[in-house]
Amino acid sequence: xxxxxxxxxxxxxxxxxxxxxxxxxxxxxxxxxxxxxxxxxxxxxxxxxxxxxxxxxxxxxxxxxxxxxxxxxxxxxxxxxxxxxxxxxxxxxxxxxxxxxxxxxxxxxxxxxxxxxxxxxxxxxxxxxxxxxxxxxxxxxxxxxxxxxxxxxxxxxxxxxxxxxxxxxxxxxxxxxxxxxxxxxxxxxxxxxxxxxxxxxxxxxxxxxxxxxxxxxxxxxxxxxxxxxxxxxxxxxxxxxxxxxxxxxxxxxxxxxxxxxxxxxxxxxxxxxxxxxxxxxxxxx
Numbered sequence: 001x002x003x004x005x006x007x008x009x010x011x012x013x014x015x016x017x018x019x020x021x022x023x024x025x026x027x028x029x030x031x032x033x034x035x036x037x038x039x040x041x042x043x044x045x046x047x048x049x050x051x052x053x054x055x056x057x058x059x060x061x062x063x064x065x066x067x068x069x070x071x072x073x074x075x076x077x078x079x080x081x082x083x084x085x086x087x088x089x090x091x092x093x094x095x096x097x098x099x100x101x102x103x104x105x106x107x108x109x110x111x112x113x114x115x116x117x118x119x120x121x122x123x124x125x126x127x128x129x130x131x132x133x134x135x136x137x138x139x140x141x142x143x144x145x146x147x148x149x150x151x152x153x154x155x156x157x158x159x160x161x162x163x164x165x166x167x168x169x170x171x172x173x174x175x176x177x178x179x180x181x182x183x184x185x186x187x188x189x190x191x192x193x194x195x196x197x198x199x200x201x202x203x204x205x206x207x208x209x210x211x212x213x214x215x216x217x218x219x220x221x222x223x224x225x226x227x228x229x230x231x232x233x234x235x236x237x238x239x240x241x242x243x244x245x246x247x248x249x250x251x252x253x254x255x256x257x258x259x260x261x262x263x264x265x266x267x268x269x270x271x272x273x274x275x276x277x278x279x280x281x282x283x284x285x
Contacts, residue, residue, distance in 0.1 A: 053110030116270035117152025139152035
């Protein structure tokens, strides 16, 4: 995440998270540290995984005090191991204490997503299939979670509803048919936008092909039905499969030859990666 994206899109969200945690004051910190004192604390890994979100972690402390200095021995995307020292944070001890939980929440969540994504992306190595995330993200955390997916080796589907046309069952119901929905989308959306249609059975597959959909999403179909769908589509559209995709079953989908597999579990079911800030101490000048 570059500095422009951070300032324009992430800073406000990080500040909201800090305000949620400090509604008036940090009573515990103000009790034990009433005055400025420079200190240093270590960032430690408590389990193996993929680290992601280091710049977000650092930004939490910078927003509290821009004199805070963070230094890391790893970078986003690196494999880390249990007990490994990942870096140090140096600055006003009050800032280190007050920002600790918020900073770790971001880093643990993002690293957990990157770790889980990597485990699935590795299963697709050597295939033609691209792993995608979904919009099933935590409210106000999409920018962080989708970034973490890319660190883990996945790719982003739509960022939001403004990004592209995806006609799902209720859009089709509102329009009356797949043919109507696709034609209305073609008439309304800019010509550079691809039109994707979600289908649930072979009849809908045929209708989507005839309507000229650019991408057809096979949603919650069993393996044999998806095989038949691939024969019907026969290269006339790109193909995405979706629905209950997890690390446990993704390998079974690779023989289909689909262009994309989308997996909501990347962001809604990834466990956190356990990390900790330890060994806080004053810096003797």
